[in-house]
Amino acid sequence: MMKKVLLVNTNMEMRPYPVPPLGLCLVASSLGSEYDVCIYDPADDRGAALPGVVEAFRPDYVGVSVRNIDDMNFVNPTSYKETIRDLFITPIRDITRAPMILGGSGFSIFPEYFLDYYGADFGIFGEGEAALAQLLQCLDNRGDPRSVPGIVMPGAGRAKRPDGYLNLSDLPFSEIDLRIDYKPYRARGSYPVQTKRGCAHSCIYCTYNCIEGYRYRVRPPEQVADEIEQAAARLGNVTFEFVDSTFNDPPGHAEGICAEIVRRGLGVRLRTMGINPVNVNRHLFDLMLEAGFAQIDCTPDSASPRMLASLGKNFTIDDLERTARIVRDADIPTMWFFLFGGPGETEETMRETFDFIDRSISGRDMVHMTCGLRIYPGTGLFRRALEDGTLSPGDPATEARFYISKDLGKERLFELVHEASRARPNCVPVMETEPSPEMMREALELRRARGLTEPMFRTLLRVRYRMLGCEMRG
Numbered sequence: 001m002m003k004k005v006l007l008v009n010t011n012m013e014m015r016p017y018p019v020p021p022l023g024l025c026l027v028a029s030s031l032g033s034e035y036d037v038c039i040y041d042p043a044d045d046r047g048a049a050l051p052g053v054v055e056a057f058r059p060d061y062v063g064v065s066v067r068n069i070d071d072m073n074f075v076n077p078t079s080y081k082e083t084i085r086d087l088f089i090t091p092i093r094d095i096t097r098a099p100m101i102l103g104g105s106g107f108s109i110f111p112e113y114f115l116d117y118y119g120a121d122f123g124i125f126g127e128g129e130a131a132l133a134q135l136l137q138c139l140d141n142r143g144d145p146r147s148v149p150g151i152v153m154p155g156a157g158r159a160k161r162p163d164g165y166l167n168l169s170d171l172p173f174s175e176i177d178l179r180i181d182y183k184p185y186r187a188r189g190s191y192p193v194q195t196k197r198g199c200a201h202s203c204i205y206c207t208y209n210c211i212e213g214y215r216y217r218v219r220p221p222e223q224v225a226d227e228i229e230q231a232a233a234r235l236g237n238v239t240f241e242f243v244d245s246t247f248n249d250p251p252g253h254a255e256g257i258c259a260e261i262v263r264r265g266l267g268v269r270l271r272t273m274g275i276n277p278v279n280v281n282r283h284l285f286d287l288m289l290e291a292g293f294a295q296i297d298c299t300p301d302s303a304s305p306r307m308l309a310s311l312g313k314n315f316t317i318d319d320l321e322r323t324a325r326i327v328r329d330a331d332i333p334t335m336w337f338f339l340f341g342g343p344g345e346t347e348e349t350m351r352e353t354f355d356f357i358d359r360s361i362s363g364r365d366m367v368h369m370t371c372g373l374r375i376y377p378g379t380g381l382f383r384r385a386l387e388d389g390t391l392s393p394g395d396p397a398t399e400a401r402f403y404i405s406k407d408l409g410k411e412r413l414f415e416l417v418h419e420a421s422r423a424r425p426n427c428v429p430v431m432e433t434e435p436s437p438e439m440m441r442e443a444l445e446l447r448r449a450r451g452l453t454e455p456m457f458r459t460l461l462r463v464r465y466r467m468l469g470c471e472m473r474g
């Protein structure tokens with residue numbers, strides 16, 4: 001008889017918008033028809049129906065995806081780990097002793113800790129497609145699970161981290177909307193698509209390459225376009241979002257994806273995060289606009305040459321200035337992200353970034369300003385924080401810990417960021433990026449009244465400018 005696998009999504013976060021469980025759906029796709037797979041998604045009932053699903057399905061294995069562990073918000077932090085335990089892990093364990101296998105990006109940052117905290121039987125570090133299939137076969141045949149790439153087991157010590165091993169030409173399509181009810185994600189969410197895995201850079205605070213691998217592995221553009229084309233045929237009008245660590249690195253791949261979408265005349269709406277200033281050029285942006293990009297996220301973190309070096313960024317201030325010029329010339333709606341308070345940040349380096357914003361960023365584009373850097377194990381920032389006493393020896397940073405430059409201190413950092421946002425209506429401190437219900441209502445009315453199809457952040461900025469009684473500058 002076919003064995004049954006229940007895959008559980010534990011992510012219920014609605015901010016900045018609900019995110020469909022791409023990783024879990026890919027894992028389900030890769031189990032193919034060899035197992036009877038059921039996905040439980042809490043988007044509609046926030047966990048209430050899970051016990052009933054477990055009772056009715058009677059799984060032989062349960063896979064649990066742990067994506068978010070905390071929201072990285074220094075000012076008003078939210079931890080998800082207790083909610084995941086209370087709403088998902090414990091109710092499942094109360095009903096079944098089927099082997100429980102953990103995975104997901106949050107899990108992969110602290111695999112041994114979460115395996116123990118949730119009392120699970122196994123964990124898979126990093127990508128789960130081939131590994132879960134291999135583990136289940138192993139368990140079916142009473143084999144030795146220690147041969148599975150990325151396996152984490154109780155009492156087995158620190159797991160070996162594989163540096164990404166799948167050939168992405170073999171990646172199945174996630175077909176998210178065929179696996180779960182896509183309705184809760186339709187209005188505000190976007191359909192996530194990966195074009196590659198890994199990142200070859202090593203910014204000091206970043207976990208992405210630790211999760212996905214330290215070298216790029218790319219998907220053939222034809223396959224990415226096939227995936228989008230098929231999902232668009234099923235779903236009609238949705239926004240597709242590329243969720244790569246860096247969209248336009250290695251050079252040429254993003255161009256290939258856009259050219260394929262243009263060639264097929266897909267007419268889809270696209271957005272992306274991870275625009276890296278090194279490989280930005282006008283040809284890329286023209287192709288992106290032609291392919292259907294409605295907005296991009298640009299995340300330089302700083303515009304101070306000293307801070308770019310301190311954060312380990314792979315670009316210079318000249319690359320950044322050039323990127324900002326091309327963004328403005330191409331008139332591509334952009335959300336900019338800056339991160340203040342890293343090692344060596346001073347009032348002077350912050351002013352360098354504010355000057356760049358004044359000089360080079362359009363007032364119609366939104367600037368997110370984050371204070372403090374979440375410290376993660378395995379990163380340069382973790383080592384630095386131990387060296388300078390920000391982190392006590394032995395602190396695993398499983399509870400959210402933040403780095404704040406000793407030259408500034410928390411109070412002064414906040415003061416400077418607030419001052420900067422008061423002087424610049426398009427600059428929003430991260431604690432204020434969630435629009436109030438009134439702002440949202442006004443923005444929706446404005447969009448309806450004027451027939452606006454611009455990205456939502458632009459409409460919200462219009463409302464913000466009006467509330468502050470000033471003109472939007474272009």
Ligand code: B12
Nearest residue numbers: 013023063064065068069070103104105127128192207243
């Ligand atoms: C893209 C992205 C976003 C986009 C999502 C857009 C979208 N439409 O999906 C945006 C910008 C909106 C976003 C927002 C947030 N994000 Co984010 N995001 C990412 C990013 C870069 C990629 C996620 C992704 O889709 N990967 C692709 C899929 C295929 O991979 P995957 O989900 O990891 O799944 C694979 C494996 O993990 C594994 N797997 C997954 N589930 C399971 C289950 C089992 C049983 C097994 C065996 C394996 C397995 O197999 C899968 C396939 O290989 C990751 C960092 C990273 N590189 O992983 C951060 C990341 C997930 N985000 C993070 C956070 C914190 C957030 C926010 C809370 C930030 C905030 N304060 O706003 C919000 C939450 C949003 C929400 N509603 O949940 C953290 C989570 C860790 C933590 N500190 O909790 C990460 C890891 C980044 C980091 N700082 O390290 N995010």
Ligand code: SF4
Nearest residue numbers: 199201203206208245
């Ligand atoms: S380029 Fe982006 S994904 Fe790569 S290490 Fe730096 S911050 Fe992380």
